[in-house]
Amino acid sequence: MIDFNIPPYTGKELAYIQQAVSSGKICGDGAFTKKCSEWMEKRYDAKKVLLTTSCTHALEMAAHLAAIQPGDEVILPSYTFVSTADAFVLRGAKLVFVDIHPETMNLDERILEEAITEKTKAIVPVHYAGVACDMDQIMEIARKHHLFVIEDAAQGIESFYKGKALGTIGDFGCYSFHETKNYSMGEGGALLIQDREYIEKAEVLREKGTNRSRFFRGEIDKYTWVDFGSSYLPSELNAAYLWAQLESTQQIFDDRMTTWNFYHESLKDLEEKGQIVRPYIPPYASHNAHMYYIKTKDVDERTRLICFLKERGIHCVFHYIPLHSSEAGKKFGYFYGEDRYTTRESERLLRLPMYYGMKESDRQYVVEEIHKFYSENR
Numbered sequence: 001m002i003d004f005n006i007p008p009y010t011g012k013e014l015a016y017i018q019q020a021v022s023s024g025k026i027c028g029d030g031a032f033t034k035k036c037s038e039w040m041e042k043r044y045d046a047k048k049v050l051l052t053t054s055c056t057h058a059l060e061m062a063a064h065l066a067a068i069q070p071g072d073e074v075i076l077p078s079y080t081f082v083s084t085a086d087a088f089v090l091r092g093a094k095l096v097f098v099d100i101h102p103e104t105m106n107l108d109e110r111i112l113e114e115a116i117t118e119k120t121k122a123i124v125p126v127h128y129a130g131v132a133c134d135m136d137q138i139m140e141i142a143r144k145h146h147l148f149v150i151e152d153a154a155q156g157i158e159s160f161y162k163g164k165a166l167g168t169i170g171d172f173g174c175y176s177f178h179e180t181k182n183y184s185m186g187e188g189g190a191l192l193i194q195d196r197e198y199i200e201k202a203e204v205l206r207e208k209g210t211n212r213s214r215f216f217r218g219e220i221d222k223y224t225w226v227d228f229g230s231s232y233l234p235s236e237l238n239a240a241y242l243w244a245q246l247e248s249t250q251q252i253f254d255d256r257m258t259t260w261n262f263y264h265e266s267l268k269d270l271e272e273k274g275q276i277v278r279p280y281i282p283p284y285a286s287h288n289a290h291m292y293y294i295k296t297k298d299v300d301e302r303t304r305l306i307c308f309l310k311e312r313g314i315h316c317v318f319h320y321i322p323l324h325s326s327e328a329g330k331k332f333g334y335f336y337g338e339d340r341y342t343t344r345e346s347e348r349l350l351r352l353p354m355y356y357g358m359k360e361s362d363r364q365y366v367v368e369e370i371h372k373f374y375s376e377n378r
């Protein structure tokens with residue numbers, strides 16, 4: 001059986017968790033949390049990185065920091081994970097879904113400007129598969145209309161747009177370290193903040209509305225309740241796992257990229273014959289091999305291919321069902337303009353097994369069986 005995903009493990013994780021336990025501090029904001037955040041701040045040139053309990057929570061924090069109010073409109077793609085939307089719905093926002101580029105599955109920035117109204121408060125680009133949205137265009141529109149940009153870079157750690165790390169281009173960026181992502185801590189995420197004005201507010205928000213972070217830095221002699229907040233701080237046990245992963249960033253990256261490139265090269269002939277479509281990486285994007293997907297002719301062919309591969313022990317999965325077609329999506333938002341690509345392309349997309357440490361013989365087998373399907377299918 002070839003799994004679709006196996007959580008990344010590089011070898012030092014357990015020793016670091018042991019170290020956290022021995023240090024006598026397993027709650028948040030200890031040595032490993034600090035190591036992880038400072039490492040990311042430096043590597044990605046971010047003013048501040050705060051580890052969080054999930055990317056969902058990082059998005060929620062961003063929605064609070066942007067002071068989204070009931071009735072405000074937030075523009076986002078419909079082709080995304082529910083968390084992108086949930087964070088804003090919790091603040092009473094109305095969701096305005098826009099269509100995507102079929103080549104990247106990323107929000108189509110050309111539709112943004114017409115979707116903006118007086119109520120629009122934020123744009124939430126999602127870097128699908130770790131491939132950058134066209135951020136220059138998005139930022140220009142956002143600045144012109146005084147809107148926040150909150151990047152859902154859940155899949156985009158170690159991906160760049162014109163040399164800038166995803167998550168550091170908008171006002172706020174959100175990473176995920178869920179077990180399905182390239183670098184993991186089981187459940188966890190990070191909030192990236194560019195504007196110093198928001199750093200202290202974010203720390204208070206994450207620490208139950210208290211100024212405990214300043215207290216720990218010795219800036220004040222006791223901590224108090226200063227604003228509303230919640231508990232978005234992950235434990236040192238999770239951070240210890242993540243630190244082992246971040247130390248092996250290059251190793252994980254190279255390994256995944258080998259699999260990605262192998263798929264891309266080996267499936268080229270099927271694209272040339274017009275049988276499938278492969279992912280497209282725009283010249284401004286350097287990606288992290290988060291995902292490899294192909295597009296079949298239509299949903300029926302995809303269903304047949306999934307069954308065909310399953311019978312041969314290969315687990316492949318489709319991805320998002322567009323949010324605007326779901327019960328909650330209808331309740332909390334609407335699709336602006338025409339759905340030319342969102343539904344159609346989402347029904348064609350099939351994700352292939354992709355994880356750190358995937359065996360060469362396994363990826364070869366996947367590619368062979370896909371070829372078999374298309375030769376028998378003719």
Ligand SMILES: *Cc1c(COP(=O)(O)O)cnc(C)c1O
Nearest residue numbers: 054055056081083154176178189
């Ligand atoms: C994984 C993912 C999330 C949620 O991340 P969690 O850390 O599980 O909360 C949000 N948005 C996108 C695009 C994702 O892929």
